[in-house]
Amino acid sequence: MKSGIYKFTAPDGKVYIGQAKNIERRYREYSTDKIKEHRRFYESVLKYGFESHIHEVIEYCSFEELKDKERHYQDYYDVCGPNGLNCKLTKTGLKPSFVTKETCNLISKANTGRPLDEKRKKILLNANLGKKHSQETRKLQSLQRKGVPKFKHRGLKRTEETKQKISIARKIKIVCNETGIIYDSGSDLCKILGLSSTGNIYQHLKINKPKTVRGLTYRYL
Structure with missing residues (x-):
């Protein structure tokens, strides 16, 4: 059992980078429905066929190095860009995760109308605990509770026609x-x-x- 970083290259030159604790087993999994979890790669497979994608091991490494090595090659091949097949970049100790805008939109659409589970409700309830509003924000909130608008028209001059009607x-x-x-x-x-x-x-x-x-x-x- 060998762990490391692998690459799939589509007939159009687009690249997918992944990591695995057991590369041979991961390759067999991709020939099944598990590939559907990786949308851009899956669409490429539907278009060209799985066997048309060139599979290769870029580098063997230890379990502890997998994330850092994977992110290094993801950045090198720009796999979330126009010539890549990844939907997101792996988070490491020094670099944050990144999700493509297209993927974010799909996730947002999928979650629209879905009821929140208890875990998510608790996260949202606790999100603003301990935070303090500025003095300006508190004044605006107070005015809103009294039914006073947020001064949307402050600074605008009345036309002569409006002045005449008021008069x-x-x-x-x-x-x-x-x-x-x-x-x-x-x-x-x-x-x-x-x-x-x-x-x-x-x-x-x-x-x-x-x-x-x-x-x-x-x-x-």
Whole structure:
């Protein structure tokens, strides 16, 4: 039983690099359905046939060297690039793993709608434990809970047409339901009531059951 790094070369020149603790056994496994686990290599086999791919042992090495040696040759032959047949690069002590964008999209599509198992739920629940939000983030979260938007239109200037519409709207007369007194605009009403902003007045007028303002209710005339 010999361990080492092997290579398959397709008729179009594309290369697949792998490692095995028993290379002979691994070669026999690839002639069965186990090859389906390696999508790009499997598609090449379907296209050209397994026997059309040249198989060779690049280097024999110990078990402890397998990952480092495999990653070395994966990088050398650029097996995740256009001329490779690997879907991912092996993680080593010095280099992170890498998965092709195409493979990531397939995994994402396969997991869409799939219910999470308990292990995954626990990972997601614990992902943000101990993390602290910045002061700015906490303010935004507070505003969102109060129903205040994230100031998407801050800094934008109103057009003259918009200004005119707002002006006309503010000149609509308002009547008090209890006293029958008519006010020329929301601004006039606010001045009489001693309110600093017309926002509350107009907000109450928009809903079907307005709340009282200083004990009275109002409507558009």
